[in-house]
Amino acid sequence: MVICNPPYILIGNLSCLHIPELKTSWTRAKRECALLDVPGDLAIINDCSLLRTTKEYIDYVLGLTDENFWIGGTDTDTEGTWVWERTGEPVPMGVPFWHPYQPDGDADENKLTMATHGLFADGNENELYRFICQEYSD
Numbered sequence: 001m002v003i004c005n006p007p008y009i010l011i012g013n014l015s016c017l018h019i020p021e022l023k024t025s026w027t028r029a030k031r032e033c034a035l036l037d038v039p040g041d042l043a044i045i046n047d048c049s050l051l052r053t054t055k056e057y058i059d060y061v062l063g064l065t066d067e068n069f070w071i072g073g074t075d076t077d078t079e080g081t082w083v084w085e086r087t088g089e090p091v092p093m094g095v096p097f098w099h100p101y102q103p104d105g106d107a108d109e110n111k112l113t114m115a116t117h118g119l120f121a122d123g124n125e126n127e128l129y130r131f132i133c134q135e136y137s138d
Ligand SMILES: [Ca+2]
Pocket: 075, 076, 079, 080, 105, 106, 107, 108, 109, 110, 111, 122
């Protein structure tokens, strides 16, 4: 059983997430997660149930259907090779995680979002988006 420390809340009985009100760049979003009372990092979403329940939380609890959210993936180091920045583990590619037309930004878009459609899309790191922090236990 997962126990979450405030400000994180349990999503889908799977992970402890917190979505601050700020819109900011990917790099500052990452820093903001680290500065929470219980430090976290931009979310790693490796599980399609977590992807789905996070989107449901965003849409139906927060009512933020038109927002993009930074999460913890990047292809800055090797264009086209997406990894979770915190662990270096690969980001799952294709269905059901990514939108069918994503990623499409090549070297201009090297950070990962959960976009308005609830699926992954690449984004330019200087875009000002909401973001999803995750408490981690390892
Ligand atoms: Ca890229």
